[in-house]
Amino acid sequence: MTETNKALDDGYAVSIYQALRRLQQAAEVHAKRLSRYGGMTPLQLLILQTLAVRDQLTASQLSRCVSLSAATLSGVLERLEGRGLVSRTRDEQDRRRHWLRLEPAGRAALAEAPSLLPAHVLERFAELEEWQRHALLAGLLRAADLFEAPEEEE
Known part of the structure; x- marks a missing residue:
């Protein structure tokens, strides 16, 4: 792997992790609200x-x-x-x-x-075009698949 490719890979890794971390933090905050409220x-x-x-x-x-x-x-x-x-x-x-x-x-x-997702998220999601809702859901599901550990070969 060249240094350029490694830098590109590292850049993606950092950006992906930052996005995941933001989602995780938002989910944790909402989870605390749900527990207190419901x-x-x-x-x-x-x-x-x-x-x-x-x-x-x-x-x-x-x-x-x-x-x-x-x-x-x-x-x-x-x-x-x-x-x-x-x-x-x-x-x-x-x-x-x-x-x-x-x-x-x-x-x-x-x-x-209360809803599993915050009201403002549901409102923003509803405002998206249908194709955008499908693409967002497909992207999240695909990301989850990427993080699954590969099965061990026998």
Whole structure:
């Protein structure tokens, strides 16, 4: 790699990291607001919203939907279940499988909860052209894909 290419690569790396850091900081500030206002973390809200849309999921399906490890998801689910917002039901055909469902109290909590995204972000997003909304979402999803660790070759 030439020095020019390395400088270019370093420049992109710094710019990408700075943009990611700004997003991270904004998300952390909003997460604190959500916790103070709604008493739930953004992750808990995301789980409740996912269950509201999908009706019922297994823990492994939900962990893929919300990008959490099984161990981390388990702890969050215990807290939500303890508050009566989510329930686990054993599958009648496969006793090893448990279905997660949103309880009426969870639906009520969602109805009262603030948005996962700040209002000003939603307003600005709505003002974009449709192609810009699609491009922004596609870019964010692609960036997330780029950060996934490559699978180990066997």
